[in-house]
Amino acid sequence: MNSWVEEIIGEGGAFARCCEGYEHRPEQLQMAAAVAEAMELYRHCLIEAGTGVGKTVAYLTPAIIHSLQGKPVIISTHTINLQEQLIKKDIPLMQSAMPDTPFKSVLVKGRGNYLCLWELDQARGDVTMAGDPLFERILKWAEETQTGDVSELDFTFPNWNEICSNQDTCRHQQCCHFEKCHYYGMRKRAAEADLIVVNHSLFFSDLGIRLMDPNNSILPEYGAVIFDEAHHLEDVASKVFGIEFSNYRVQNILNRIKKRRDIAVTATELDMIEDANKRLFALFQDVPRSEFFFQDAFQERQTNNLEEAATELMSLIDGLNRQLADQDVEEDEDLKHRIESFRRMLGRMKDELHSLFFREHDNYFKWCDKPNGGKFVSCCLHLTPVDVSSALEGSLWCRKDSVILTSATLANSGGFNYIRSRLGVPEDAIQMVLGSPFNYKEQSLLYVPKDLDFPSEKWTYAEAVSKRIEQLVTASGGRAFLLFTSYRMLNAVYDNLKGRLPYKLLKQGEKSNDKLLEEFRKSDDACLMGVHSFWEGVDVRGEKLSLVVIDKLPFAVPDSPINRARCDAITSSGGDWFREYAMPQAQIRLKQGFGRLIRTKTDRGVVAILDSRLIKKFYGKEFLRYLPKCKGTMKMEDVVEFYNHC
Numbered sequence: 001m002n003s004w005v006e007e008i009i010g011e012g013g014a015f016a017r018c019c020e021g022y023e024h025r026p027e028q029l030q031m032a033a034a035v036a037e038a039m040e041l042y043r044h045c046l047i048e049a050g051t052g053v054g055k056t057v058a059y060l061t062p063a064i065i066h067s068l069q070g071k072p073v074i075i076s077t078h079t080i081n082l083q084e085q086l087i088k089k090d091i092p093l094m095q096s097a098m099p100d101t102p103f104k105s106v107l108v109k110g111r112g113n114y115l116c117l118w119e120l121d122q123a124r125g126d127v128t129m130a131g132d133p134l135f136e137r138i139l140k141w142a143e144e145t146q147t148g149d150v151s152e153l154d155f156t157f158p159n160w161n162e163i164c165s166n167q168d169t170c171r172h173q174q175c176c177h178f179e180k181c182h183y184y185g186m187r188k189r190a191a192e193a194d195l196i197v198v199n200h201s202l203f204f205s206d207l208g209i210r211l212m213d214p215n216n217s218i219l220p221e222y223g224a225v226i227f228d229e230a231h232h233l234e235d236v237a238s239k240v241f242g243i244e245f246s247n248y249r250v251q252n253i254l255n256r257i258k259k260r261r262d263i264a265v266t267a268t269e270l271d272m273i274e275d276a277n278k279r280l281f282a283l284f285q286d287v288p289r290s291e292f293f294f295q296d297a298f299q300e301r302q303t304n305n306l307e308e309a310a311t312e313l314m315s316l317i318d319g320l321n322r323q324l325a326d327q328d329v330e331e332d333e334d335l336k337h338r339i340e341s342f343r344r345m346l347g348r349m350k351d352e353l354h355s356l357f358f359r360e361h362d363n364y365f366k367w368c369d370k371p372n373g374g375k376f377v378s379c380c381l382h383l384t385p386v387d388v389s390s391a392l393e394g395s396l397w398c399r400k401d402s403v404i405l406t407s408a409t410l411a412n413s414g415g416f417n418y419i420r421s422r423l424g425v426p427e428d429a430i431q432m433v434l435g436s437p438f439n440y441k442e443q444s445l446l447y448v449p450k451d452l453d454f455p456s457e458k459w460t461y462a463e464a465v466s467k468r469i470e471q472l473v474t475a476s477g478g479r480a481f482l483l484f485t486s487y488r489m490l491n492a493v494y495d496n497l498k499g500r501l502p503y504k505l506l507k508q509g510e511k512s513n514d515k516l517l518e519e520f521r522k523s524d525d526a527c528l529m530g531v532h533s534f535w536e537g538v539d540v541r542g543e544k545l546s547l548v549v550i551d552k553l554p555f556a557v558p559d560s561p562i563n564r565a566r567c568d569a570i571t572s573s574g575g576d577w578f579r580e581y582a583m584p585q586a587q588i589r590l591k592q593g594f595g596r597l598i599r600t601k602t603d604r605g606v607v608a609i610l611d612s613r614l615i616k617k618f619y620g621k622e623f624l625r626y627l628p629k630c631k632g633t634m635k636m637e638d639v640v641e642f643y644n645h646c
Contacts (some may be wrong), residue, residue: 005032008061008097015057015097027434028054034432035404036062039224044403044429046419048410050436050628051595055406056090059226060195064094064103067194071223071401074196076203078229078236079537083107086197105195108186108219110202111165115148117177119163122334126259129159138163148182162256169341191220200232204240207395223401229537230405231588234388234422238562241391242364243352243383247281250274250313253345257320262335265323273316280309281379284368293561294366310357314350321346356381363387367561384562386569389424397426409536409591413622418584438598440630445642447472447608448615450634455552455611462489465610466496469549472608475640478503478525480547483535483593485554490529493551503527508534520544536592539599546605546646548597553611553623554589555582583619587626594627604646606639 009015009032011024031049038045039062049055059075067073077083091105120142129135134157145152150160157163165183178184190196196219198206203225206218227233254270257263283306287297298306324343329336356366361383369380385391396403405419412418416431452464473480478501484490487509494507504523506516508530520528521544528534535554556563567577590609597605607630614620615634624632633639 004065005029005036005061009057015061015093018097019093025052025054025437027437028058031055031058031406031432031434032061034430035059035226036065038404038430039063039066039402042401044397044426045405046410046416046425046429046431047404047406048416048433049406049408050434050438051408051598052436052438052601053408053434055408056086056228057094059228059404059406060086060090060094063195063224063226064098064101066224068101068103071221072194072196074198074203074219074222074225076198076200076225076227078200078232080199081537082228083197083199091195091197103194104189104192105197106186106189106193107197108190108202109149109199110205111167111170111183111218112161113150114165114182114186115142115145115150116163116165116169116183117142117148117180118171118175119166119169121177122338123159123163126162128259134158145182147186161252166341168344169338171337187218187220196220196222200227200229200236201240204237208240211395224404225396225400225402226404226406228406230407231409231419233405237388237392237423238384241385241388243355244380245349245352245356245382246378246380247277248378249349250277250317253342253349257342260338262332263324263339264327265320269320269323273313273320276309276313276316280306280313283309284370284379284381287368287370290370291559291561292368293564294368297368307357310353314353317346317350317353321350352383356383363390365561365565367565382561384565386565387422389422393424397424408595409588412584412587413626414584418580418588421580436598436628438601438603438628440598440628443598443601443604444628444630445606445639446627446630446632447606447636447639448612448632448634449608449610449636450612450615452610452612454613454616459492462492463496465489465551466493468608468610469493470497470500471636472547472549472606472639473501473503473527475636475643476547476606477643478523478527479543479545480527480549481534481538481540481545481596482527482529482549482551483596484529484531484551487531489551490531494529501527505529535589535596538596540596541599541603545597545599545603546643547608548593548605549608549610550590550593551610553586553609553613554593555586558582583622587623590623591627598628606642608639 006029007013010029016022016024027049031047031053034045034047035058037043047055049058063073063075075086077086087105087107095103120138123129123135134155137155138157141153142148150164172178175181198219202218210217250273254274257265258267258270283302289297294306321343324339324346327339329339355361363386364383365386367382367384369382371378405425410416410419411433415433416425419425420429449468452468453461455461469482482493484493490508494505498505504526506520506526506528508516510516511519513533516528516530517538517540520526521540524544558564563582567581570577570580594607597603597607614623
């Protein structure tokens with residue numbers, strides 16, 4: 001396979017001949033060779049490929065060759081942006097570079113993304129839909145669409161969950177629309193494809209389905225799997241392998257049953273379930289924190305109240321299920337099928353409530369998430385695994401021929417030990433770290449102020465950070481990403497800087513991320529202030545971005561239930577939670593933020609990390625060693641001089 005790889009992306013290869021401006025990168029060829037070796041030898045592989053390596057083309061080349069020799073190859077990403085880049089840009093480029101080697105690719109999404117024609121027929125008779133202009137637009141679109149993919153819509157339809165494909169309501173081959181079904185059309189295209197692009201969530205959902213019912217799996221049989229943005233795998237797997245039960249869950253199905261005049265259930269009976277659901281979640285409403293363990297928030301008496309409320313809700317759900325089972329619908333196949341789907345939903349809700357309140361689970365913890373803190377708008381109860389490594393060992397590593405994990409930030413100062421331990425990656429996996437081909441020593445400067453106090457929640461600290469950012473932004477002439485570890489600090493600094501800077505301040509949350517980025521790219525001197533989602537996957541090239549400021553080291557929130565549960569598990573097994581979990585996680589996150597600055601070989605700029613712990617704490621050197629090798633300074637004068645010479 002390696003000779004094929006060389007012919008395609010080697011110096012003067014097929015890719016160079018068809019892609020104007022393509023530059024041969026030895027690191028890219030190294031990565032492609034490693035992926036090819038892993039697939040040929042049926043081994044797993046871990047690769048960190050620095051910014052500019054061209055990792056997408058590096059793994060696509062051997063993936064295509066391998067897929068044409070046997071089973072299809074799955075390519076799984078975390079973000080929609082990367083999926084679109086693969087489908088719309090990278091894979092078409094590979095097709096043009098390999099005209100004599102035709103291959104098929106397909107993007108596969110979860111079934112909730114696809115219009116269900118049977119559900120649409122049912123909705124036509126819904127009086128609440130009649131006359132709705134948005135529903136009329138849906139009907140028109142349904143006549144025109146070839147895919148039924150909701151992403152085609154240029155508007156939001158609030159009742160999409162009532163007309164999309166659903167496992168509980170799907171009639172499979174018995175459906176009168178089966179031959180035209182958008183979901184099964186996608187599955188047919190996937191079965192004929194060589195490359196199948198998915199997201200991590202769908203992949204792990206399918207993995208779980210395969211273990212319970214292989215005949216109902218979403219994806220066809222495949223050989224190798226490539227995970228891009230693999231540093232997200234633990235969080236995604238934890239979510240998929242757990243349970244999430246929101247306060248809207250029961251209400252949504254009750255609303256759907258209420259619409260059915262042909263089901264003999266009184267409004268009073270449904271209202272009783274609705275009230276029981278409200279009483280259960282009201283107990284969580286009184287807890288003033290946004291995230292908390294069940295056991296931390298409730299004393300013994302309160303726990304008894306929880307169990308009583310859950311028992312009442314489960315009993316009423318069970319009673320409704322029995323009522324639906326007693327409905328006389330033998331003459332109406334559509335209604336019979338609808339009732340059966342309602343019963344499956346209700347049965348699953350009862351089982352999940354029982355797991356949340358009455359079962360003890362090894363390796364799982366129970367917690368509550370209220371995104372709006374004290375305001376009870378939404379609330380979700382979780383049953384989450386502490387450790388996914390054992391689950392992945394039995395479902396992924398032992399069952400798949402070759403699994404490739406790659407990212408620009410996959411390793412840390414301890415190599416791959418962190419990611420291997422968290423995901424259970426076998427010891428014999430191929431490991432490779434490829435640095436960026438960019439010249440960071442010439443293109444960038446790292447500024448870490450020595451005179452700032454350690455980060456805190458005090459107003460004085462936010463003011464000090466604001467003043468330092470003002471100095472930095474003045475030196476750079478705007479053109480800055482200001483990255484924060486919390487909304488609290490972002491908002492505090494925004495309030496301080498508003499009106500003090502001659503540059504446009506764009507704040508995350510005021511508009512969609514896409515619109516903020518579009519506005520930033522159109523401006524010559526804007527400053528974009530963001531958290532979380534702007535630390536990675538954002539690509540701004542050229543002079544539009546010349547400064548990245550990071551307010552502090554991105555350690556995870558220590559009292560977050562997920563982090564606490566993982567750290568406690570490490571401690572109880574005799575490990576060091578800080579060195580084994582908190583620090584590696586923060587190192588990867590910091591490198592992601594750093595990576596926003598230099599995106600091409602001509603980019604120049606400053607990364608400012610306003611956290612003196614980098615030079616004053618014992619672990620600071622570990623962080624610095626993991627960052628790209630560049631010039632460093634603790635003096636603002638050096639920053640000003642750098643920009644004067646740009």
